[in-house]
Amino acid sequence: MFGNICLIFLQMVVILGVSPFVVGLIRKVKAWLQCRKGPSVFQPYADLRKIFCKEAVIPSTTSWIFTITPYILFGSTLAAGLLVPAFFADMPLGFAGNIIALVYLLALGTFFLILAGLDAGSAFGGMGSSREALVASVTEPAMILSIFAIGLTAGSTNLNTIVHRTALFQGVTTDPAPHLLALGALFIVALAETGRVPVDNPATHLELTMIHEAMILDYSGRYLALVEWAASMKLLVFLSLLVNIFAPWGIAVEATAGAMTLGLVAYLVKVSALAVVIGILECTVAKLRLFRLSELLGAAFILALLAVIFFYMFRG
Amino acid sequence: MTILFLSILFSYLGGIFLPLCFPNREFIQNTMAHGLASVACLLGLVLGYEGLTDPEPWHIALSSNIPLLELSLRLDRLAAFFLVMISLVGLATSVYALGYVTEYYGKVSMGTLGSLYNGFLLSMTLVVLADNAFFFLILWELMSVTSYFLVVTEHEKNEVRYAGLFYLVMTHIGTAFIILTFLVLFQNAESFSFEAFRQSGHTVPERLGTVVFLAALIGFGTKAGIVPLHVWLPYAHPTAPSHVSALMSGVMVKTAIYGLIRVYFDFLDGEFPWWWGVVVLVVGTVSALLGVMYALMQHDLKKLLAYSSVENIGIILMGIGAGMIFSAYGFPELAALGIIAGLYHTLNHAVFKSLLFLGAGSLLYATHTRNMEEYGGLLKRMPWTGLFFLIGAVAISALPPTNGFVSEWLIFQNLFLAYQIPDILLDILLPIAAAMLALSGGLALACFAKAFGISFLALPRGSHAKHAQETPIPMRIGLGGLAVMCLVLGMGPIFVIPVLDQVSAEFVGVSVAERILTMDGWALTTANFASVSMPALAIMLLALSGVGLLFAHLLGGKLQSRSYKTWGCGLNVTSRMEYTATGFAQPIKRMFSTVYQPTIKLESEMLEESRYFAKRKHFDSYITPFFQQYLYEPVVNIFLRMSDRLRNMTVAHELNLYLGYVFAALLVVLLLVR
Structure with missing residues (x-):
């Protein structure tokens, strides 16, 4: 029992602690590719600390929805973070929710963020909310189908089981095709869900092109800090999903200190590598027009469907 | 349990008749109707609980003078589950109605409203308990008719009457198919009692079984609002007073789910070819998807909710x-x-x-x-x-x-x-x-x-x-x-x-x-x-x-906050700057334009002196009501044309000709049933 509580606590520290680093790393990679020096990878930590201490300006049109949303968003994203195995394959909270529960936990945060965007009453907030609602709903089918493809190859939709079996080469090794196709689909979904290029540009300064940033335009002070932190945690949750579902090797499958340390190092390396990939992608790919999103997500859906079909064809 | 059931029955009957005894005493009528309905629902919860826990189903039967009709009721687990659901929601709506109907004081007769409300609840309660096909149909019809009268509560409005008529026609098409279902089962079982249906269900030949399956799906599906039989739902549900809308959308459509489970799993004993399940699944999926898509485009809140019922029936x-x-x-x-x-x-x-x-x-x-x-x-x-x-x-x-x-x-x-x-x-x-x-x-x-x-x-x-x-x-x-x-x-x-x-x-x-x-x-x-x-x-x-x-407290200390107006590019934010419901759904409308087939009309009338200044602009945007336009209207038009032609043929100016028609019709009927 005590060990389990320690594990949960450790996982919480990892998710909370590593997430700003990932954002900083992506920014650094982008800066390098744009021939800038760029801020330190640890800049997001300093930013968070500073924004936490600032006075919060609350728009007078808003209701309690506006002030409660950052906490709900933070709580639901962190809860999702505790369901994903990061450095240890058998998380004690694994029983609390499978991958579908994780998706819907994140959706809870999105729902409240959409409401908060509408609450301030400015056109920008409404615009962000409306677009976020579109993106959130059209990513769902590809996400669920790719999850199902993964579930088929691993024989479970419980994250612990998926990671455990894949780490020990059970199930996926016979044929990697469905696994890889599902990876492609889930990667596109992850980009859309976390508001990265080509779906949304987190670095944009023009309100008319914003999605996520437009919704949180009226936040300041500690509320902004919580929302930003939650956004970086959401990114880390998806990165952890991608690396640990598809390449869990190195993760600790036994509860020993050595294995855990190795798992932690492997996790950091893998997540950083994927963050570098996203950084490179953001510099080389143009943002899509909002209404061409359906093509990208349609492609993700087809990839996931192919993954399912391939699984059945090669099953025999 | 019989006593419990009788108390429910009498509470409802009291709710039906007592309000009518106090004309023009609106407060008393309201309290009586909805108070008695609340009591009946509370008792219904108890009866439902008993039904769910008792090992043997409770059964009661009264014979009647009408042939084939037996007034029999049976409370098995399935019925008890639906009874609990009806009573639970009914309790909430009855309490709510105590406050809500004050809005209607002086506008509509409180006695009629209250007694119809009780009649509606009673008929729904009895529908799930009925153990005889004939009795079931009578109660089903009673449920439809009382809800029709509740839908047209504000009958002085044109669109309310239209909604009511639409509902009445559709629900009877549904009832016709339910009758067909029961007739086929009757032919096989040679009795209208559900017990006989249950005994003989597995002997239904496959081809007739398919008829039962499809007729039940269409018949109950009309009530449930599956696509494409859902078109009446967004008219009728929102038009009724809100506490009745809640009952119709929350509970009445579920009696159709009850009927489907009763027929497929109870009467036919769960023995059916795999494609039946596929048909139900596909119908459900299409209903779920189209229901929510149409719901998104509504800015009438109650219509939005009605379309969302189509979605949820699909999910079920x-x-x-x-x-x-x-x-x-x-x-x-x-x-x-x-x-x-x-x-x-x-x-x-x-x-x-x-x-x-x-x-x-x-x-x-x-x-x-x-x-x-x-x-x-x-x-x-x-x-x-x-x-x-x-x-x-x-x-x-x-x-x-x-x-x-x-x-x-x-x-x-x-x-x-x-x-x-x-x-x-x-x-x-x-x-x-x-x-x-x-x-x-x-x-x-x-x-x-x-x-x-x-x-x-x-x-x-x-x-x-x-x-x-x-x-x-x-x-x-x-x-x-x-x-x-x-x-x-x-x-x-x-x-x-x-x-x-x-x-x-x-x-x-x-x-x-x-x-x-x-x-x-x-x-x-x-x-x-x-x-x-x-x-x-x-x-x-x-x-x-x-x-x-x-974290907020550890890192930020005590909350320092200030209320200030929303930033609006230097202007004061007014309600005209807010996103509207139509605007919010616009990206989705555009992305799924194949489904919605949106039409946008922009007419501008220019000033005579200039080509650049408009005197008047008219903007109109709507989505095509696909099923109504391409499925229902053609059928309705064919019917209207046929009846027009028939009228021209039959409208005679002599009584003798009419009598001749009557005689010919009689002859045909006699030949058929010979």
């Missing part, structure tokens, strides 16, 4: 359809899981849809309009209504930790478990259905973020919304009770699953509750494939939001 049918497929392939445990998931969603939808309809009624009460574009900023003016509506919106969007999430999660898992079926077509079809369920879930989230966000947040867009006030206490009690139920049903699968398991075990023959509920009931598990624990999720959400609060 997806669960039941999957159960039928598994049943046909000989996986009784998975079939049981499908039925449990479908029934769970039935109950959940009854609770949150009636909550939302009552919430919409409160908004109507406070603002006198159903148009969402005139709402806004109501959360500050109606804090309780807003909170309860929010809980309903979260629940219907299937977000944890509410009840909508549990049932959709179960349906997802059930569809995923299709990989055990040795048929590659179904192996791929069911996951695609799951993906479509995910899409409709995502769109439902968008739809209810819109419904709540546009109605309750930011600044009021109309003067009515600006001066809105919180509703009377009985209305808030009705809403609050249902909101609490949303959370209770969400946290407590441990209590609900065993009950549903017993209901499904009656038909499938296996009990799966112990295998679904693991870890002493704390978690739900399906075939080692997935698990979720609602209490754990709720605790995590609460605790981790607390962690956020802790």
Whole structure:
């Protein structure tokens, strides 16, 4: 029992602690590719600390929805973070929710963020909310189908089981095709869900092109800090999903200190590598027009469907 | 139990007749009608509980003088489950109505309204108890007619009469198909009693079985509102007084689900070819998707809710359809899981849809309009209504930790478990259905973020919304009770699953509750494939939001905040700058334009002196009502043309010719039945 509580606590520290680093790393990679020096990878930590201490300006049109949303968003994203195995394959909270529960936990945060965007009453907030609602709903089918493809190859939709079996080469090794196709689909979904290029540009300064940033335009002070932190945690949750579902090797499958340390190092390396990939992608790919999103997500859906079909064809 | 049943019957009968005895004493009529209805619903809950726990079904029969008709009632587990659902929602709407109908004082006769309301509740209660096909049909018809009269409460309005007529026609088309279902079963069983149907169900030849299947699907489907038979629903449900809308959308459509389960699993004994399940699943999927898509485009709040009922009926049918497929392939445990998931969603939808309809009624009460574009900023003016509506919106969007999430999660898992079926077509079809369920879930989230966000947040867009006030206490009690139920049903699968398991075990023959509920009931598990624990999720959400609060205090110290106007590019933000309901849904409308076929008309009239200054501009935007335009209107037109021609042929100016027609008709009938 005590060990389990320690594990949960450790996982919480990892998710909370590593997430700003990932954002900083992506920014650094982008800066390098744009021939800038760029801020330190640890800049997001300093930013968070500073924004936490600032006075919060609350728009007078808003209701309690506006002030409660950052906490709900933070709580639901962190809860999702505790369901994903990061450095240890058998998380004690694994029983609390499978991958579908994780998706819907994140959706809870999105729902409240959409409401908060509408609450301030400015056109920008409404615009962000409306677009976020579109993106959130059209990513769902590809996400669920790719999850199902993964579930088929691993024989479970419980994250612990998926990671455990894949780490020990059970199930996926016979044929990697469905696994890889599902990876492609889930990667596109992850980009859309976390508001990265080509779906949304987190670095944009023009309100008319914003999605996520437009919704949180009226936040300041500690509320902004919580929302930003939650956004970086959401990114880390998806990165952890991608690396640990598809390449869990190195993760600790036994509860020993050595294995855990190795798992932690492997996790950091893998997540950083994927963050570098996203950084490179953001510099080389143009943002899509909002209404061409359906093509990208349609492609993700087809990839996931192919993954399912391939699984059945090669099953025999 | 007979005494309990009789007290329910007499409470309702009292509710029907007593209000009529006090003409023009509106307060007394209101209190009597809705007070007695509340008592009857409370007793109904007790009776339902007894029915769910008693090992043997309760049965009562009275013979009548009319041939083939036997007034028999039977309370088995399935009936008891629906009885609990009807009584639970009925209790909330009756309490709510105590406050809500004051709006109608002096406008409509309170005695008629109250007595029809009680009659409607009574007929629904008896429909699920009826144990004789003839009796069932009479009660079904009674339910349709009383609800028709309730729909046309405000009959002086043109569109209300249109909605009523539409409803009446559609519901009778449905009844015709239900009659066909029962006639085929009667031919086989040679009796109208359900017991005989049950005994002889497995002897129905396959071809006739198919007729029963399709006729029941169309007949009950019309009442349930499956696509494409859903067209009447968005007219009729919103037109009725809101507490009746809540009953119609929350409960009445579920009697159709009851009928389908009764016919497929009880009478036909769950023995059917696999494609029946596929048909139900596909119909469910299409209904779920199109229902929510049309709901998104509505800015009449009650119409939006009515379309969303189409979606949720679709989701329920997806669960039941999957159960039928598994049943046909000989996986009784998975079939049981499908039925449990479908029934769970039935109950959940009854609770949150009636909550939302009552919430919409409160908004109507406070603002006198159903148009969402005139709402806004109501959360500050109606804090309780807003909170309860929010809980309903979260629940219907299937977000944890509410009840909508549990049932959709179960349906997802059930569809995923299709990989055990040795048929590659179904192996791929069911996951695609799951993906479509995910899409409709995502769109439902968008739809209810819109419904709540546009109605309750930011600044009021109309003067009515600006001066809105919180509703009377009985209305808030009705809403609050249902909101609490949303959370209770969400946290407590441990209590609900065993009950549903017993209901499904009656038909499938296996009990799966112990295998679904693991870890002493704390978690739900399906075939080692997935698990979720609602209490754990709720605790995590609460605790981790607390962690956020802790961080805010540790890093930021004491909260320093200041209220200031929203930044509007240097202008003062007014309600005209807010996003509207139409604007919010516009990106979705554009992305799915193939489905919506939107038409935009822009007419401008220019000044004579100039080509650049417009004198008048007219903008019109609407989506094509696809099914009405391409499916219903052609049929209606053919009928009208035929009846026109017939009229020309038959309108004679002599009595003798008419008599001749009558004679000829008689002759034909005699020849036929010879």
